[in-house]
Amino acid sequence: MTIKLLIGAADHTIPITVQQRSTLAPADAFRLIMPIDLATVFKPVWPFPGIRSIANQTETWDHPGPTRNPQFDDGSQADEQLTECVDGVSFAYQLTGFTNVLANLASGVRGEWNFNPDGAGTLIRWTYEFKPLPGRGWIVAGPFAPLWRRYMVAALDRMVQSSEAALRNPAA
Template structure:
């Protein structure tokens, strides 16, 4: 499957790598992924198959517009990489994409902080690539920056 559109952001959290990892990776997305323009908020997590820390775990996110998406963990390397794939989009995104992928990486900095990098990729349905690229560029990329600020603040607050 070819990536249609991707966005990336990064931020440094004032916490050591092990603390940043242990705080951020199991966070529920509720409250950290708010509504922003055309992007609905995550309002609930359903059907989670266990702690959000192992390959094969899945959960369904309920969104504020009544749609949902399934997340599946495909890579978990403690204090390093965290990757989940998204499928079964309903609502508007379900008409535009076949899936998505979120890649998170955590790296210690020389100052004892943690750099968090996040890349989100979408796979458009045939004939929908231009629309998906526009949404990612003008709505999703700025949204990711906002979300990562909230997550790094939570890391720092609880570290």
């Protein structure tokens, strides 16, 4: 399967990166976070909606190619495709087709997760790389960026807490 990538080397993008440490080993953090139920960790953080559900997932989310549609609390959605996956190490996806305010700011986003050894645990690094629409880069890099970073920090914190709890209590 050939995947048409949203972002290429010549594109001007605006990355927003967050990171958090986890007590989990990198392979465990990857295994628990990659397939996580997005509705349990993407809660509303003003001014952004949470994720209510996932629709139209084409196949298991564990290799490049599958697509799905995150459904947001405000009734909007996006098209998502898994573009890269290195088991236990990293994965990347792209989001396009936004039906909310992001449709007016960016043609799409590339998300990338890296799970790096950090002593006995993991340093999890998550980047959202926005491809702004012409003339909109200043909005994404300016007033939008700190709001989006706050949204990402909250979601990443929930993911780390959820994955660490799942490993401590596998039957829960």
